[in-house]
Amino acid sequence: MEGLCSVNNLLALSALLNPPNEDDEEDCAFVPSTGKLGPGHIGPAKSAESKVATSAYIKNNSKDIWSEEEVPEAAQVDDITDPRPQPEYDIVLKQRVGTEDIFLGMSGKDPSSRCCESMVVKIKLPGTKCSEVVLDVKEKFLDLRTPKYRLGLHLPHPVHSQEGTAQFLSEKEELEVTLPMNRPMDCINLA
Template sequence: MECLGVSSAQHLQALSTLLSTQQDDDGDEDCKNVTACAGLGPGHIGPPPKRDKEVSPVYEKKNSKDIWSEEEVAEGSQYDDFADPRPQPEYEVLLKQSVGTEDMFLGLNRKDPSSMCCEAMLVKIKLPDTEATDVILDVKEKFLDLRTPKYKLGLHLPHPTHSHGGKAHFFSVREELEVTLLIKRPMDVVNMQ
């Protein structure tokens, strides 16, 4: 191991010579002073940046208060209609899993209460003063779109879902729609074994 005396100053001087962008004969004298060499940083490596480069219009913000660009907007935003005065109904998203006695008491299938072991998602939507025939429901992989004469709901789902196997049931006594969707995960085969 080297002592941090003269040899480290020589190493700094050699490094300064390698990193300097100007070929000055006086540079060796400046680097004898360690504080002058300490002003160099990672930005001094390589050729200086070109200043005359134009910014691409894709990355240029149109308004300084913009938070994101149109390309970054999530799927399902095409259903958003800000001019539509209909209110959003109350809803609740619950995760479900099929559990038997072997899971509850013996733990044979290695299921736990975490969301990773859930197979389905239940969306409960309260629709007062609505008939089952008035409901228009469209479910995509990551978006649920519900329209009635009195309500509209555009819900971004927390997990991607399968396009098949989902079901919806309207309870007229409770005035509530329950939509059950199967969750799609890339590792379902491995996790559910």
């Protein structure tokens, strides 16, 4: 048994499994072979490219369980135990047109939704005051909460959530939310 565990036998096995390169011979002269061997030395040597690929999966903060991109929008809104009813709402697409568009057709705009620049969401809130409305708009989701109503609305088009405006019409008891649309081909379609 002593013959199998000797240092010379381990060096011979190491040379057989992983033939030394010219660069490795200089390192072997100063480092004992038993300290250099490990599970990572079995098989062909790994290149620097594979080490870079594995570092791409390292998260910025190791305490984070997931990133914000992995969580779907409005995951916290889907509460089936909330007894508040959903208010009536209407989505209207809106575009800016001038006389050159209507009479002369110079800009190439047409009445289709492809040429619309913004989306207006009209929400009827009977018996609600302006101060009771809590509104949160994301790129693809609108969340509205009042003491009487709850609305979680998935928007038909992505919008610029920070550039939108909201107006409460107290005589109609209606909230109008105007949101500019954020579509990837708008620079071509609206040019």
